Amino acid sequence: MSTSAAPILITGAGQRVGLHCAQRLLEDGHRVIFTYRTERPGVQTLRDLGAIGLFADFSSEAGILAFISELKNHTDSLRAIVHNASEWLAETPGSEAEAFTRMINLHMLAPYLINLHCADLLQRSTPADIIHISDDVTRKGSSKHIGYCASKAGLDSLTLSFAARFAPAIKVNGIAPALLLFNPDDDAAYRIKALAKSALGIEPGSEVIYQSLRYLLDNPYVTGTTLTVNGGRHVK
Ligand SMILES: NC(=O)C1=CN([C@@H]2O[C@H](COP(=O)(O)OP(=O)(O)OC[C@H]3O[C@@H](n4cnc5c(N)ncnc54)[C@H](OP(=O)(O)O)[C@@H]3O)[C@@H](O)[C@H]2O)C=CC1
Numbered sequence: 101m102s103t104s105a106a107p108i109l110i111t112g113a114g115q116r117v118g119l120h121c122a123q124r125l126l127e128d129g130h131r132v133i134f135t136y137r138t139e140r141p142g143v144q145t146l147r148d149l150g151a152i153g154l155f156a157d158f159s160s161e162a163g164i165l166a167f168i169s170e171l172k173n174h175t176d177s178l179r180a181i182v183h184n185a186s187e188w189l190a191e192t193p194g195s196e197a198e199a200f201t202r203m204i205n206l207h208m209l210a211p212y213l214i215n216l217h218c219a220d221l222l223q224r225s226t227p228a229d230i231i232h233i234s235d236d237v238t239r240k241g242s243s244k245h246i247g248y249c250a251s252k253a254g255l256d257s258l259t260l261s262f263a264a265r266f267a268p269a270i271k272v273n274g275i276a277p278a279l280l281l282f283n284p285d286d287d288a289a290y291r292i293k294a295l296a297k298s299a300l301g302i303e304p305g306s307e308v309i310y311q312s313l314r315y316l317l318d319n320p321y322v323t324g325t326t327l328t329v330n331g332g333r334h335v336k
């Protein structure tokens with residue numbers, strides 16, 4: 101029995117992967133609550149499609165707890181939580197600790213506190229899912245994004261722990277992409293180098309994450325798993 105009336109929460113859905121997945125979930129008939137930090141055209145697009153947009157800045161404990169409180173003013177149940185919000189920060193001389201703390205809060209503390217404080221909302225839905233969007237780079241580390249990679253590795257650990265903690269009522273899984281979408285300021289040399297790192301050599305776009313989300317939401321026998329969506333980087 102599915103209580104599909106419960107909305108899906110997706111964080112950081114104002115642009116790119118989160119926006120695409122939120123739009124696809126709405127097309128599939130789900131109600132959607134999404135978070136944004138910056139007012140972008142995508143935020144209004146989702147509002148126009150009937151989604152509820154909530155401001156959230158997950159860079160601090162206070163911001164995370166303020167969001168949780170506001171979320172509970174908008175729903176008493178959730179079908180799923182998709183932790184997508186993220187910052188890809190490299191080490192910047194003089195602000196290493198600030199960036200590291202921001203990413204630990206965003207990629208680890210926010211999923212940790214939201215999962216703990218919102219488990220009761222998920223338990224009112226059958227089935228119920230938590231999905232952490234991680235990064236394939238945790239397989240081997242990153243010399244240029246040390247803090248980012250560490251924070252995503254911590255997220256992978258949360259997937260295992262919460263899967264054990266919340267079974268069987270709530271499935272908890274991850275998705276670990278490699279290159280999905282270039283950023284506008286990525287130059288040609290970077291793009292060529294990045295594409296050459298995978299066996300399939302493509303910039304796949306956001307749909308491959310939606311396909312992975314759909315698989316996890318629909319499969320009743322998968323928990324504690326992180327799906328690798330990396331174009332075969334590990335076999336190159
Ligand atoms: N793009 C890629 O090639 C890859 C992406 N991934 C992962 O996939 C997911 C989606 O990637 P992508 O779409 O590129 O992500 P983005 O870099 O576009 O970030 C998604 C959103 O996160 C939000 N965000 C950033 N910092 C905060 C914060 N402190 N509090 C709240 N929200 C915040 C931003 O909100 P706003 O715009 O409203 O400020 C942004 O729109 C991410 O988890 C990413 O790490 C992994 C590997 C490759």
Ligand SMILES: Nc1nc2c(c(=O)[nH]1)N=C([C@H](O)[C@@H](O)CO)CN2
Nearest residue numbers: 186187188235278279280281283294
């Ligand atoms: N929050 C984000 N995380 C990541 C991004 C991004 O744009 N935003 N981009 C990447 C790169 O595409 C990387 O996978 C290329 O090797 C990683 N994480």
